[in-house]
Amino acid sequence: MESNIAVTNEKKPTWGGGGVKPFGASYGKMMMWFFIVSDALTFSAFLAAYGLTRFKFINSWPIADEVFTHVPFVHGEFPMIYVAFMTFVLIASSVTMVLAVDAGHQMNKNKVTVYMLLTIIGGIIFVGSQAWEWNTFINGSYGAVKTTDGKILQFTKQSGVDKDGNAIFKQIALADFVVGDRGNARVQHTKGNGLWFEDEGTISQYSIAQIISSYEGNPDIQIRTELIDLDKKQKKILSREKGAEELAKTRLIVEGANLEVNEYGNTIFADFFFFITGFHGFHVFSGIIFNIIVFFNVIVGTYEKRGHYEMVEKVGLYWHFVDLVWVFVFTFFYLV
Amino acid sequence: MAHAQSHTKRIWNVFWILSAITIVEVILGIYKPDVLHLTSFLGTSPLNWLFIILTLAKAYGITWSFMHMEGEKTWFRRAVVWTAVFLIIYLVTLLLIEGDYLYSTLAPLVRW
Numbered sequence: 506m507e508s509n510i511a512v513t514n515e516k517k518p519t520w521g522g523g524g525v526k527p528f529g530a531s532y533g534k535m536m537m538w539f540f541i542v543s544d545a546l547t548f549s550a551f552l553a554a555y556g557l558t559r560f561k562f563i564n565s566w567p568i569a570d571e572v573f574t575h576v577p578f579v580h581g582e583f584p585m586i587y588v589a590f591m592t593f594v595l596i597a598s599s600v601t602m603v604l605a606v607d608a609g610h611q612m613n614k615n616k617v618t619v620y621m622l623l624t625i626i627g628g629i630i631f632v633g634s635q636a637w638e639w640n641t642f643i644n645g646s647y648g649a650v651k652t653t654d655g656k657i658l659q660f661t662k663q664s665g666v667d668k669d670g671n672a673i674f675k676q677i678a679l680a681d682f683v684v685g686d687r688g689n690a691r692v693q694h695t696k697g698n699g700l701w702f703e704d705e706g707t708i709s710q711y712s713i714a715q716i717i718s719s720y721e722g723n724p725d726i727q728i729r730t731e732l733i734d735l736d737k738k739q740k741k742i743l744s745r746e747k748g749a750e751e752l753a754k755t756r757l758i759v760e761g762a763n764l765e766v767n768e769y770g771n772t773i774f775a776d777f778f779f780f781i782t783g784f785h786g787f788h789v790f791s792g793i794i795f796n797i798i799v800f801f802n803v804i805v806g807t808y809e810k811r812g813h814y815e816m817v818e819k820v821g822l823y824w825h826f827v828d829l830v831w832v833f834v835f836t837f838f839y840l841v
Numbered sequence: 842m843a844h845a846q847s848h849t850k851r852i853w854n855v856f857w858i859l860s861a862i863t864i865v866e867v868i869l870g871i872y873k874p875d876v877l878h879l880t881s882f883l884g885t886s887p888l889n890w891l892f893i894i895l896t897l898a899k900a901y902g903i904t905w906s907f908m909h910m911e912g913e914k915t916w917f918r919r920a921v922v923w924t925a926v927f928l929i930i931y932l933v934t935l936l937l938i939e940g941d942y943l944y945s946t947l948a949p950l951v952r953w
Binding site: 528529530535538539541542545546549550552553554556557558559560561562563564565570584585586589592593596597599600602603604606607610611736737738818821822825826828829832833835836839840841 | 853856859860900903920924940
């Protein structure tokens with residue numbers, strides 16, 4: 506019976522004061538673990554919802570290799586490389602965090618300070634990379650058109666043949682083949698040239714008619730649909746005639762991605778990308794803030810006076826959890 | 842506790858293992874060997890299964906070593922891990938089955 510009573514009126518209360526510690530864990534550490542469980546369930550719910558949606562559109566989901574291909578300061582297509590770098594940075598900052606905790610156990614203030622600083626720097630590099638990734642995704646790289654029935658059509662050009670003699674197609678940007686004048690003299694409406702109380706979303710520099718006539722005038726261009734050839738795991742390419750038929754239904758020119766349109770394919774893919782990586786990025790950001798607070802506490806000697814560095818351990822748990830989530834986001838967004 | 846043993850060497854070992862797994866994943870992700878990528882095993886390609894297994898291995902490394910789960914009391918560890926793992930498997934299974942159902946109902950309506 507006595508073991509079930511949490512609050513005692515003796516001088517040794519449960520938790521704090523050197524009394525009983527349930528599960529041998531301190532209050533703060535246990536609650537951090539339970540918070541992590543609930544947060545893990547939140548993230549799993551997002552990823553599971555992503556899975557549901559992907560299964561729902563299994564034959565038209567964007568192929569990650571064709572979406573995330575860019576590396577800062579370098580031209581060309583290098584799928585996976587940059588996101589692998591980001592993963593590596595986060596794992597490395599996890600290591601410096603463990604090393605800080607380890608140094609804390611030995612009451613080595615200088616080492617804790619250095620390792621906390623390195624962890625913070627790693628976190629900042631990661632968040633910066635994610636911002637760059639978002640920027641690239643939002644701006645888009647090729648441009649596409651959306652038809653009246655909501656399909657995204659991309660433009661490709663044959664770039665060679667594979668070993669079986671099948672043509673290999675490479676996506677090209679609107680700027681690479683659209684020629685001539687837009688034809689309708691349409692200009693972007695601004696407050697300066699129109700009504701000062703009206704706004705207009707950015708319009709493309711190309712017109713729909715211009716894209717269609719450029720397609721017709723250039724026999725090398727073929728249209729890539731969202732539909733996946735499940736045998737080859739590649740997007741299906743339409744013949745010239747079929748392509749012209751689909752292109753005639755164009756409703757909108759899409760350059761880049763936001764919550765409403767997405768040049769890479771299904772809009773909901775972009776929605777999930779913003780939502781999941783955004784929520785994770787927000788966790789990293791708050792982790793950096795916690796780390797900075799603890800870092801200054803280490804410097805002013807708060808934990809030295811307290812006699813233990815358990816606070817470093819607790820923010821460490823949170824920081825590793827952020828890394829743990831990224832491992833899953835990396836797999837389900839970029840690899841699988 | 843003041844002069845606990847340092848585990849630096851072990852920490853670096855785990856780091857190298859996690860990095861190696863990531864590198865293997867990236868190489869497979871870039872080259873996507875046809876044997877693994879275009880074949881099917883238990884509902885998806887063997888490559889995807891490989892990615893999932895490697896991810897779980899990484900998650901284990903992070904939780905057990907970095908988050909020091911191995912040092913916690915047995916039932917505390919189970920309270921955290923079993924709860925999370927059970928609920929996640931449950932949720933993921935239901936939602937993926939539902940997604941598959943939605944596809945089979947919806948796909949005939951989308952003409953390409």
